[in-house]
Amino acid sequence: MSVVVMERVVFREDRCKGCEVCIAVCPQKIIALDSRINKLGYRSAAVKDQEACTSCGLCARVCPDAVISVYRPARPAKPAPAGEGRKAS
Amino acid sequence: MSVVVMERVVFREDRCKGCEVCIAVCPQKIIALDSRINKLGYRSAAVKDQEACTSCGLCARVCPDAVISVYRPARPAKPAPAGEGRKAS
Amino acid sequence: MSSIVERIPVYEPPKSLSDVSSHYCPGCTHGATHRIVAEVMDELGLTDKAVGIASVGCSVLAYNYFECDMQQAAHGRAPAVATGVKRVRPELVVWTYQGDGDLASIGTNEVIHAALRGEKITVIFINNAIYGMTGGQAAPTTLIGQKTATTPFGRDKSWSGSPIHLSEMLALQEGAAFIARTSTHNPAHLGRTRAAIKRAFQTQLEGKGFSLVEILSTCPTNWGMTPVEALKWVEEQMVPVYPLGIFKDWQADGARSPAAAGAAAKSAKPAEGGK
Amino acid sequence: MSSIVERIPVYEPPKSLSDVSSHYCPGCTHGATHRIVAEVMDELGLTDKAVGIASVGCSVLAYNYFECDMQQAAHGRAPAVATGVKRVRPELVVWTYQGDGDLASIGTNEVIHAALRGEKITVIFINNAIYGMTGGQAAPTTLIGQKTATTPFGRDKSWSGSPIHLSEMLALQEGAAFIARTSTHNPAHLGRTRAAIKRAFQTQLEGKGFSLVEILSTCPTNWGMTPVEALKWVEEQMVPVYPLGIFKDWQADGARSPAAAGAAAKSAKPAEGGK
Amino acid sequence: MTKSASSAPAGGVPVLMKGNEALGEAAIRAGCRAFFGYPITPQSELPAYMARRMPEEDGVFLQAESELAAINMVYGAAGAGVRVMTSSSSPGISLKQEGISYIAGAELPAVIVNIMRGGPGLGSIMPGQSDYFQATKGGGHGDYRLVVYGPATVQELVDLTIRAFNVADRYRSPVMILGDGILGQMMEPVVFPTEKPAEVAKPWATTGRQGTRGRNVVNSLYLAAEELEAHNLRLQAKFAEMHSNEVIYESIIPEGAEVVCVAYGTTARVVKSAIAMARQEGIKVGLIRPISLWPFPDEAFVNLPDTVRSVLTVEMSAGQMVEDVRLALNGRLPVHFYGRMGGMWPIPRDVLAEIKKAAGREAGVAR
Amino acid sequence: MTKSASSAPAGGVPVLMKGNEALGEAAIRAGCRAFFGYPITPQSELPAYMARRMPEEDGVFLQAESELAAINMVYGAAGAGVRVMTSSSSPGISLKQEGISYIAGAELPAVIVNIMRGGPGLGSIMPGQSDYFQATKGGGHGDYRLVVYGPATVQELVDLTIRAFNVADRYRSPVMILGDGILGQMMEPVVFPTEKPAEVAKPWATTGRQGTRGRNVVNSLYLAAEELEAHNLRLQAKFAEMHSNEVIYESIIPEGAEVVCVAYGTTARVVKSAIAMARQEGIKVGLIRPISLWPFPDEAFVNLPDTVRSVLTVEMSAGQMVEDVRLALNGRLPVHFYGRMGGMWPIPRDVLAEIKKAAGREAGVAR
Amino acid sequence: MQEVLIAGFGGQGIMSLGQLLTYAGMAEGKQVSWMPSYGPEQRGGAANCSVVLADGEDIGSPIVSEPDAAIVMNAPSLDKFEPAVRQGGFLVVNSSLSGRPAGRSDITVLEIPATELAGEMGNARVAGMIALGALVELTGMVSLQSLVDSLPKVLKAQLVPLNVEALGRGQTLAREGAPARAR
Amino acid sequence: MQEVLIAGFGGQGIMSLGQLLTYAGMAEGKQVSWMPSYGPEQRGGAANCSVVLADGEDIGSPIVSEPDAAIVMNAPSLDKFEPAVRQGGFLVVNSSLSGRPAGRSDITVLEIPATELAGEMGNARVAGMIALGALVELTGMVSLQSLVDSLPKVLKAQLVPLNVEALGRGQTLAREGAPARAR
């Protein structure tokens, strides 16, 4: 399957419980709850503006339901803040 | 009942288990095991020389079976060492 | 399946975490901690040689969420169950996942004696200051004044005592090789939690003795807060009562060596008494 | 009955001790400690308002040896039984008498949580490094290398861990108001034991919280020694492993105040860890 | 959600309450002055209720660190002479078995509540009746018996709880309320009595000598076998007395009954519904509902009419009380069994089908 | 004093051993590789023996901090796929009830030894048989059964211990050895087998996935009632299979027997002595000796000769197994009972007197 | 005897609805019982309760397996309980979340977009009250007034007015039979 | 079948005596059993053991209530077990500690001042061996040689010679019948 390269943040929306923790933590303030209810009965979180994402990974690191995967472009447009990558903690 | 005044140390011999702890602790080395066996089946300890007793109370304080009572004369011949009386510990 | 990917993963869910939706409430940090444990298992390559022991509490279904072999233990007895596994299969990496009701109330004896014996097991201890699963009763970790189903007027120190500091007590045990308390209230602390869990597993891998990480956690449902409020409550209310840090670390030199830490802890006795 | 007595008692058996021969082995310090507890009961006038809780161990028959009301508790549960009595009759003086198997093995949970709650009870804790009554098995207090029925080759630290220091652990609890460790190996130490027991009862009388005195004791029978050798073994082998002293004292100022003692004990954590 | 009552419900008039909460209130009205418990579903409303109400009554509510601690706190408090209760559900009751044996051995009055769930092991939190053996035959060690009540309605739960305290004191013996999870969770109107509980003198209790008497001792140890046997004979005499005096049951045997059902607790209510359905189909069916599970109402099985062809026992278990039914009948009638397990409950339609089998109205025989 | 063997006793030839120690050796020869226990009289020689012998066999002996810990260590080790045992005596076995229910619920093979003493409560350290109900009816919560063996000689203790491990593995179920204190303490010559135990594959055990399979889970929780019921039905099917296959008993019914005695364990030996005395007085008496106490040998009671007038059950209890005897007979014969309690044991002369009563040879009827 | 089942998921106030009906029945002098049933989740998950109302006779089983009347507030509840309703009985369906129309023709079915209507009223949590108002109107098992009078027993005072309104809304819908399909 | 009871107090080596007899019986090819009984004390207190020896037949009760032969080493044991000895049986009494002479005339009684004699031999603990040597000589239940051969199973090697001597002493006393009162 091919992947849309420019999606830095991918939400498995049917796993989201709408807890809003990712929303609170995102430095870019680009996550919000969807209006539609997923099959768990919750409004899922989603990123409104993929372009604004810095791939900082904070949302993924706080999500209690492993909903979120974060990527950065192979040649990063904006480099992710140092020390916040997966191997860095 | 009248009491024999000169007995500074009184052993309830039928309670003694012959453990020899009082013997080990007596500074005057005047306690020894009797040869006869008491009704518990043990050789009881007894004081050989009441005169030599200083009423120091150590034997009574170590006896695990509350066998021993210690007295001093009303007008003490030799005063008991300070701080070893019943109230002192 | 394969595709030309022009992006590099910064974060992807760990493979040791089962690909299922959990029963945890929205925002409950049980989920985040599960994820972190699974990350460490991935990193250290433990999935194939680990046996996890789920306890009785909200995390009872942990046996559905981790990809390693799992056992489900009776309430409070996970350290005993882990001992049983580890003693007969010392080559395995055995760990427990326990709540504060499970570990700090009914199961205090089992965890203390496992630490005493220096059992080479790793304990993940979720301190959320409450009994989550049974509907929000007081735990020994409940804060003074905190309202719960069984302290409806707030925990009263003169009646129920003060919050228990189990990590500090365990650190006194010579058999305890690594004891730390961390928190989940923000990404930085989640990172420290991950580091502590990793060190705890390494402690076991290197055969050094008992390891435990106490993790300050939320229970938004029974605290009656939103998940975000709950994280803040951890930071503002719990952290001051439960100091974070490493209480015992076999790796560290100086004051952190087991003997020194024990000695430091034992220094509570200043002088001979009596008289 | 009365007679003209020309001698003054220096020492007479206490009235709170029942006038019967005990079942204890020759030279066992259970007897001496019983006597001392009874002396303190006499001195503080407790016989008419005390309820003693006998535990399961050689001292199980303690209910025959003290003149106050007594209950006999299940193995390890004396602090829970004492809690039951004290909570419903707070005007009584409630105390337990427990061995190290009873208190430091099967009953660790009950004593820790009684201390945590600050139960206003007094615990007399007999540490003789062995299970006396059942014929000399290892206790958590057994010394490294000590041979017992269940450590026939000597207690091996790598297998069974190191001796437990329960008083130090209990001193960390805020609810614990007086915690001390004393010994029975000579008259001076018996005197300190008496002083500590008195202070423990006073702690309860003044409503300050949980009090406990750990008393290093002998078991000549299961140690395979004469009583006199056994006392020497306490002095030479046990005291170095189990430091004597007061670990917590609500009366004392400075480092001995509960908060300070707790803080000192908690200082085992030197720094935040985990990156 | 029910609003939590900030004070006692009125007596003498019906109030709608959850079984678990009504049980707590009943205990308080019976003079219970101490409750020691540990949370477990499906009985957690009971400790929560006690946490609110006990302080109002100057009573003690204490959440123990474990079920073990709770039952031993009960031992202590009972020994000190107050009315005391503990409650739990199946796994927690298993943990209390040693303590229950001690309480029975030391002859202490106490009330123990088991709101049963599905087993074995951790099982589930759904209702069950599979702790009947444990309750009635002695889950603990040694020869002892508990009076065990199996209430079927919230009102009966209240009435039996009050009775339990009285019986416990009368015999100096622990009494168990054995309810299923349904009873604990359901709401029904209930009327609380207005009378104050009788004061019971307990000269044996460890209340401190207070200069008025010799030492009291609470104990279950008798090192000499002769003494322990004598103690046991005394206990057995007491159990025999309970057996004569404390049997309670409900028996409805219509004339011409073909089948008699036996069931207790909520199951008996389901069976009643099934019996009503059977009646409409022209099948006459009786019901024996043991209320005291121990002592078991053997006498209810003595003079069954000749029309009765067989007996059908229904339980939320794999078949436990059915043994007592067989013992009571001693071979006089065939005994069928229908059980649901693991948190499932029987429904009237299925019970009706079993009744028909037992009546020989349909092919097949219940196992 | 016996000198402690520093290594295993020889196999194939008689050696004189204490019951408790022989039991330990039998377990080792059955492939038991882990023992978790806690001291209690009158079984303490067993852990002490294991403490000496296990290290020689590269096995695990660990003194747990409590009986609770011990039974849960057994759970862990059994779940990890090794043969494992624990032992205790009455009060300690009560503490293990929750754990036993978990082991049964999670379907783990394990051997649990109860060397019974006098009860209830702390009771005494003298021998008893008053934990029969607890062992056979389920002292823990939920619907489960243990296979329970009641050996009568040290040799049988050895043979049944070995059998227990095999049966436990075959059914993935805990098996209990229910001995009385006499059996644990006495010495008799015993012959140990020389064969090695069979290796049993346990593909379900949590041995680490090792890259070879998916996750194994050991568990007794089934939150959905439907699933828990299905699990229970599976368990019940297994118990039914045990009931068909695992009954063992000894039956000696002489021609013309007037009375049949029923007894297990050491009591059965006393009864044998009494039967010999009765024979000398011309009274023919039979014996049914249940060896598997659960499953109970109902079948032994089926074809008793017409000459038998009544059955006499003898126990060191207030009457527990007697209920199973009555269930097995289902009213066909009157059942008498003679019991001693609290650490007392019956002696042959007194049993003889009860036999005569049961035979109607003397006035008075046993209760 | 009226046997009622109310089903949905946690958070929909299912239990309070049942309790309200129970209080109302009690106020009218009926025998009553209420019995909850939950899934394992602390939040969310399936939830239902049984209510039995009886005149005179004692209540047998407090667990309703064949309801005379039922409210189903979501799709899984519709699937599970529609078939259980006794022939000739009543079923109120929350069509906002039921996923599909009900299929039974031997019972009276009333479908109401209750969650949407509640949303319009400003609080999605009153959806159940709308359904209950409708059910009571359809069946007459208790009077609406009894429900209204009992509201303070299950709700905080400030919530009462909105819930009275919701009950009324349901009553009206049932009277109008629209958008119900009463067959 | 020979049923033997050996009684005294803790510390007199009662249990080892019984075990020795059991080993000896086993060595002679008999069925054997040994069964101890203690008081609650760890040290001191009453102690007795039952030994059953049988040829061919299985052993029933391992607890001896009516012994064919008994040794009583102190006064309480004499009081308790003298009446129990089967008519025509044998009783060896340690007259050093028995407090009173035995009273039965329907059994063979041998009274030996065993503790004193043992003291003369240098170790009070061999008193029991003297009594056992005597009992075996009186009854012939096993040979003295079998006892001697079995001694290493119950004693440390260095104690064997003294105990052989004690057994022999008992044998001699029984042969001589003095100071025994064999009635």
Ligand SMILES: Cc1ncc(C[n+]2csc(CCOP(=O)(O)OP(=O)(O)O)c2C)c(N)n1
């Ligand atoms: C023996 C026993 N007692 C009580 C329970 C009920 N119970 C289930 S979970 C739990 C406590 C949960 O609290 P905690 O351990 O803090 O875990 P959390 O749910 O907060 O994560 C209790 C008491 C049980 N299952 N078994």
Ligand SMILES: Cc1ncc(C[n+]2csc(CCOP(=O)(O)OP(=O)(O)O)c2C)c(N)n1
């Ligand atoms: C539940 C239970 N487990 C075990 C025992 C057996 N038991 C009796 S006393 C004892 C331990 C005694 O040791 P300790 O407490 O140290 O007292 P000591 O005899 O040394 O004074 C044990 C394990 C018991 N009676 N009950």
Ligand code: SF4
């Ligand atoms: S990766 Fe960082 S910036 Fe991007 S959505 Fe997540 S938190 Fe916001």
Ligand code: SF4
């Ligand atoms: S943190 Fe996870 S579960 Fe919570 S809202 Fe964000 S994506 Fe959803």
Ligand code: SF4
């Ligand atoms: S009082 Fe002192 S001197 Fe006198 S006998 Fe006792 S120890 Fe010796």
Ligand code: SF4
């Ligand atoms: S200390 Fe006491 S028991 Fe021991 S020998 Fe002296 S008097 Fe006797």
Ligand code: SF4
């Ligand atoms: S109840 Fe609390 S601890 Fe349990 S899952 Fe919900 S939020 Fe988490």
Ligand code: SF4
């Ligand atoms: S066995 Fe040990 S602890 Fe027990 S009475 Fe004897 S010497 Fe004291």
Ligand SMILES: [Mg+2]
């Ligand atoms: Mg918690």
Ligand SMILES: [Mg+2]
């Ligand atoms: Mg000890």
